[in-house]
Amino acid sequence: xxxHIVLERNMQLHPRHFGPHLRDKLVSKLIKxxxxxxxxxxxxxxxxxxxxxxxxxxxxxxTGYVTFPVKYQCVVFRPFKGEILEAVVTMxxxxxxxxxxxxxxxxxxxxLIPDDMEFQSGDVPNYTTSDGSVKIQKESEVRLKIIGTRVxxxxxxxxxxxxxxxxxxxxxxxxxx
Amino acid sequence: xxxIEPFNRLVKLAARAFYDDVSMKGDNQxxxxxxxxxxxxxxxxxxxTRRPWVREEDLAKALKLHSKQLRRILRFxxxxxxxxxxxxxxxxxxxxxxxAAAANDGQxxxxxxxxxxxxxxxxxxxxxYAQICDVVRYRIHRMKKKLKDELDSRNTxxxxxxxSCNKRYSAFDALQLVSYTDEYFHCETCNGELVAEDDKLAxxxxxxxxxxxxxxxxxKLKDMQQRIEEQLKPLVAQLDRVKNLxxxxxxxxxxxxxxxxxxFAIGDPAAADxxxxxxxxxxxxxxxxxxxxxEVDILSDGEKEGAESGKDGSELKVIPPWMxxxxxxxxxxxxxxxxxxxxxEKSEAKDDKKQDLKDDQSVQEEYIKAYYExxxxxQEEEEAKNRMQQEGKISVPDSQTERQVGKxxxxxxxxxxxxxWEEHQPTAAGNATETYKLADLNAEAQESGDDEDDxxxxxx
Ligand SMILES: [Zn+2]
Numbered sequence: 001x002x003x004h005i006v007l008e009r010n011m012q013l014h015p016r017h018f019g020p021h022l023r024d025k026l027v028s029k030l031i032k033x034x035x036x037x038x039x040x041x042x043x044x045x046x047x048x049x050x051x052x053x054x055x056x057x058x059x060x061x062x063t064g065y066v067t068f069p070v071k072y073q074c075v076v077f078r079p080f081k082g083e084i085l086e087a088v089v090t091m092x093x094x095x096x097x098x099x100x101x102x103x104x105x106x107x108x109x110x111x112l113i114p115d116d117m118e119f120q121s122g123d124v125p126n127y128t129t130s131d132g133s134v135k136i137q138k139e140s141e142v143r144l145k146i147i148g149t150r151v152x153x154x155x156x157x158x159x160x161x162x163x164x165x166x167x168x169x170x171x172x173x174x175x176x177x
Numbered sequence: 178x179x180x181i182e183p184f185n186r187l188v189k190l191a192a193r194a195f196y197d198d199v200s201m202k203g204d205n206q207x208x209x210x211x212x213x214x215x216x217x218x219x220x221x222x223x224x225x226t227r228r229p230w231v232r233e234e235d236l237a238k239a240l241k242l243h244s245k246q247l248r249r250i251l252r253f254x255x256x257x258x259x260x261x262x263x264x265x266x267x268x269x270x271x272x273x274x275x276x277a278a279a280a281n282d283g284q285x286x287x288x289x290x291x292x293x294x295x296x297x298x299x300x301x302x303x304x305x306y307a308q309i310c311d312v313v314r315y316r317i318h319r320m321k322k323k324l325k326d327e328l329d330s331r332n333t334x335x336x337x338x339x340x341s342c343n344k345r346y347s348a349f350d351a352l353q354l355v356s357y358t359d360e361y362f363h364c365e366t367c368n369g370e371l372v373a374e375d376d377k378l379a380x381x382x383x384x385x386x387x388x389x390x391x392x393x394x395x396x397k398l399k400d401m402q403q404r405i406e407e408q409l410k411p412l413v414a415q416l417d418r419v420k421n422l423x424x425x426x427x428x429x430x431x432x433x434x435x436x437x438x439x440x441f442a443i444g445d446p447a448a449a450d451x452x453x454x455x456x457x458x459x460x461x462x463x464x465x466x467x468x469x470x471x472e473v474d475i476l477s478d479g480e481k482e483g484a485e486s487g488k489d490g491s492e493l494k495v496i497p498p499w500m501x502x503x504x505x506x507x508x509x510x511x512x513x514x515x516x517x518x519x520x521x522e523k524s525e526a527k528d529d530k531k532q533d534l535k536d537d538q539s540v541q542e543e544y545i546k547a548y549y550e551x552x553x554x555x556q557e558e559e560e561a562k563n564r565m566q567q568e569g570k571i572s573v574p575d576s577q578t579e580r581q582v583g584k585x586x587x588x589x590x591x592x593x594x595x596x597x598w599e600e601h602q603p604t605a606a607g608n609a610t611e612t613y614k615l616a617d618l619n620a621e622a623q624e625s626g627d628d629e630d631d632x633x634x635x636x637x
Pocket of ligand 1: 339341342366369
């Protein structure tokens with residue numbers, strides 16, 4: 001799920017950037033530092049949408065660096081248990097398959113794949129129904145439901161299932177070719 | 178109306194299947210044997226299968242429940258989507274019953290009550306059959322799905338174990354376990370090939386992997402599944418039977434009332450009452466009655482009496498036979514017997530009747546005659562006086578008489594209390610209670626108007 005929230009961060013800036021473009025430098029550094037990171041609490045920072053406030057800088061003794069408290073708005077993505085996501089399959093093996101939804105990695109173990117789909121090894125390992133009408137392989141797009149999330153300080157990993165109504169392949173790269 | 182029976186059966190089955198042990202105890206009420214009202218929910222649902230839109234107070238009375246208690250149950254069923262409720266403000270059921278209650282304060286108060294109509298919020302409820310079918314079907318579906326999911330160990334995180342070093346992993350570790358050389362997961366420590374723990378049995382809080390516990394749990398689930406099938410069989414069968422039948426539809430409270438009260442217009446009980454009383458003899462439009470009403474108030478009691486005496490008893494309020502029950506304290510006129518002096522009925526005669534002393538009958542009759550004579554005289558005087566007053570306004574005598582007729586109607590319908598008041602004020606308290614009783618009777622009659630509809634509906 002996406003959220004638009006306000007976060008705060010203390011930025012350290014080297015004295016050589018002090019000048020008329022201090023603020024710009026601060027913002028571009030913020031974007032570089034923060035976008036794409038993940039916090040266990042808020043999820044992945046997808047994009048910074050604005051800077052609300054830059055506080056007074058504090059010179060750090062000895063180094064000359066200055067610390068600015070920066071308040072910024074950003075879009076974060078935080079997966080939840082029970083959430084339905086669309087994801088792209090990245091790897092298929094006998095134990096199941098991995099998929100990605102943006103920055104989130106999801107693993108779907110083989111017991112959460114419908115029973116009528118069988119693993120086929122080969123150049124392009126895949127799960128296929130007995131009549132061959134549905135195939136999950138690398139690059140397939142699937143709709144899955146998250147049944148568990150592991151949130152670390154810097155990482156979120158999800159377990160998904162496609163063994164439920166309206167879940168499974170939504171576009172088959174093999175069919176398009 | 179298409180057959181409602183299969184739907185009622187469905188409701189009863191569902192009530193017993195799902196709401197049998199619903200206890201509506203208050204928040205801080207200890208569950209004593211007395212406070213334990215389990216099963217009450219079933220009783221309420223059953224009662225509702227016998228009624229369309231019903232006023233909740235009436236239902237509470239019929240079930241001998243406290244209205245608060247009933248409301249709690251109904252609110253629960255509203256949340257469960259079985260019952261539709263409607264609330265609206267009404268003039269205190271009818272001004273009449275209310276006036277009667279306030280009658281002890283004298284006529285002026287009664288009149289006041291009539292003029293500014295007091296509004297009370299009343300709640301009505303009825304079953305929503307179409308929705309009930311959906312709700313019950315959905316509920317059964319959810320029950321079965323939940324068990325099935327648990328049996329299939331859906332939504333559970335897969336666990337893996339290394340056969341060589343017995344280290345256990347969960348699917349969350351999958352990223353670290355992936356091998357790029359083969360299709361399997363490999364142990365981080367010994368690089369052994371991991372095997373999935375038996376999917377089916379992995380469903381529970383892993384515990385220590387006690388196979389027996391899992392097995393037993395699994396058996397329990399299976400058993401539960403079986404019992405659901407078995408015990409809900411009649412309910413499911415009834416659902417199937419009902420599936421293609423059009424569900425009975427009462428519509429909103431207003432629509433239903435319009436359709437069922439029909440003749441009595443807008444479902445206003447007072448209106449219903451009055452039209453019933455006048456028995457269609459005089460289709461006097463309401464505005465006309467309203468006019469007369471004002472005049473009646475101006476006129477003295479004698480005047481009114483005169484109007485009555487001019488006519489016969491057919492004008493008096495006649496209670497339909499189906500409304501007369503044992504123990505009702507009825508006057509003759511209410512039973513439909515003709516009695517010339519309404520006045521007498523309402524006053525002394527009533528006292529006598531209450532005592533049920535037949536010996537007194539003759540004495541009473543004499544007394545009545547005398548009383549009536551006196552009244553008539555008085556009334557004639559009044560009339561004369563009145564006519565003199567009105568001469569200026571209304572020159573045509575015909576219109577005058579007509580108006581009297583209307584007036585009388587009016588009085589029968591709504592102004593009983595007025596008359597009694599004027600005449601009884603000086604008499605003993607016994608009369609006051611009698612008056613009250615009469616008014617009560619009226620109130621009951623109005624309410625039983627609904628009951629009547631109920632009955633018709635039930636049989637139909
Ligand atoms: Zn190992």
